[in-house]
Amino acid sequence: TYAPEPTALPAADPEHLGELVSDTVLDGARYGACTLRAVSLRGDSARYRGEARRDALLTARFGTGEQALVLVAMATGVRAAPGAHRAAAEACRWIGQAVGRSHERLSEDLRAGRRGDLKSGLNRLTDRTLGKLRAASEEPTASLRCLLLPADPDCRTRIFFGAGEGGLFRLRDGEWLDIEPGEPGGTPPAAGALPAETPDGDRLTLDLGIPVPPSPYEPVVAPAEPPPMPFRFRAAVARPGDVLMMCTSGLADPLRGEAALRAFLGRRWSRAAAPGLAGFLADTRTRVKGYADDRTAAAVWEA
Template sequence: MSQQGDRPATTDDWWGRLYDESARDTGPAGTPDDTIDDRFDSAADTLGGGDDLPSTRTYGHAVDAIAVDDDEDDAGDDEDEGVGPASRPPAWWESPGGRPVTRTPAPAPESAPAPAPEPSVPTPAPAAPAPLTPRPRAPWEPPPAAFDPPDPAADPTPPPAPPPAAPRDPRAADPRPPAPAPPPPPPAPAPAARISHVGDSPPTYEPEPTALPAADAEELDQLVADTVLDGARYGTYTLRAASLRGDSARYRGEPRRDALLTARFGAGPGALVLVAVATGARATEGAHLSAADACRWIGGAVGRSHSRLAEDIRAGRRGDLKSGLHRLTDRTYGKLRARAAELGRDPEEYTASLRCLLLSADPDCRTRVFFGVGGGGLFRLRDGAWQDLEPLVPEPSAIRGAPVVGYGSVPTGAGAATEQTPDGDRLTMDLEITKAPGPLVEEPVPPPPEPFRFRASVARPGDTLLLTSVGLAEPLRGVPALGDELAARWADGEPPGLATYLADVALRAKGYADDRTAVGVWEA
């Protein structure tokens, strides 16, 4: 054993000291009392010495080869004496070579492994015991015999949980009687069936399209759809517009002669909404083209002057609006006549009736302006009754122009020149002087054009303004049941949806099969 402070012995030092030739031989001691009992006692002392920690003490010269963790006093004593404790002779199993023998204390009796914690099994009733978890078998324990009775604790299958208790009725503890159930609501009235036609008998033609108009591969841009539907909301009004082919045109495969244009010019409160409805001349080729041209040209004219028109509408300048819109309408019909000349057709063939609405987008402006030329209808639904707002104009045959001075007419009335002086003398004498000839007229004078129509009205909340083409204006005036049905459908004052509005406009009446175009304006 090394002294305190020396370098601890290593494996190489122990090997060198063990086989060093200068080392003293550790043979058997020369003690005569070396019996079996002594050796047994020595072995017992060595193995059961009562030390808590294993010891690495050896006897003989090998004691210096292993470092032990004993106190300094014992280490110094063993080194000084050079022999093991009690200075007894080595036992029979101790070899002369001095191989170290390790003394290990007897192992403590192994305790059984702690059982696993019982799993937390929810139990509805507190009286039901929780199932036991079987103790796992240790590796050194033999398996149970086949003939041993089964151990209930070792059964891995937990017992079935008892059924949950029935929920307690909260009303059982309430001494008051239960409140009576509310009576069922009355059944909602069944919606009235929407009719598709008015009158005693249905119309002759089918209600849906059957034939398409003929198409030209080089002129596909001239095709028009069977139905056009549009809508918008500005200021205090809601706009609905629809145009559809009549029953006869659908049956014969003819194009729709009615044209519809909805356009907004500008933005914000100063914006102006234009709705134009045109109908081509009946029984003429290209009637749908002349109607489309009329809508397009009046739209362009209004769009270029929309700022001034919107200002006049908000300011209520009725005279300025009438004169200005009259000029724009005349220019549109002038273009139609020019277009007819380009096509080599008569102006009466390439023309159309034109009716328009101007609506301001300003919420504070409720002035609605109508203008146009030709047939159609302008109606207002107020307080459940229809009002015909079509401006009254004289018949074309009743229109007489004022005499033109200088062509043989005699001026009369206030301010007219008199033929004699205050004294009664005539200014001139009839000397049979030949009068200047009138204008040369080789063809009969054409009849005067249809008069220009204009109306500006102020809308009230709840009003419904309806602008129509001839195809819907005629049945509204000729079949009172049609107006009554539309008034009943629009009685609540709420604007219908686009699909509903289209179904309302398509309400048919026997004997009226022309195209239909209608523009509705619902006032909030």
């Protein structure tokens, strides 16, 4: 339907050139037992219409040595909301600041396996971040999804948290599993032919709407408002050879809906080594007819 390469640039304001969003962002790193690849690219529809990328991506390392903590944050601005790309960028920046200020305690809890403290604290940080975006609107203006990765090679725990739509998938032994935490009291999102978590998989933890205790990472300055989007949390233990992928709906939807894309990425990413940055970009931009939204993805290869 659309040309395979960018067509039109978004309109620019000469007084606010710092708000321009590039077509594609690509990043990567290697820490501990994992290799990270991350990308955010403008969808075919936005490229054709000259619209800004509504997805935002942040990758950051806090701390040094084996105590370091790597954060990957991605957000998607609501399509109809004015300044959607700015809301997404602010969500990533604010959650990055909150995690960065508390990274020492977060890293300690992660390595010690204190999942309860992690869940309650990250829930509070997520609520505060999205609450800032809701201050001027009664409706949510962006979804937010994050991964926390320890630099300690002996710690295999990977933490996912956030609120809003998207996907969390694991490639193990050549098979994709949908491990996205579901709605409170419900089931994971419909995944078509994509199998969900197997009974012997990692136990996931959800926010079931119970009151959240004060965050162990930041002092409570005011009660958090009830979030309009359910908080999602998962603490998973990685195995050597696993690939864990977090993504926005722009990639989650075609991965759930198109067996050919699952098979292609499964073959490409089941190799012993993680792809280079150029190869990862080529893989994630594989186009599927009928899916033209922005795509943002972070994948972690386990050694």
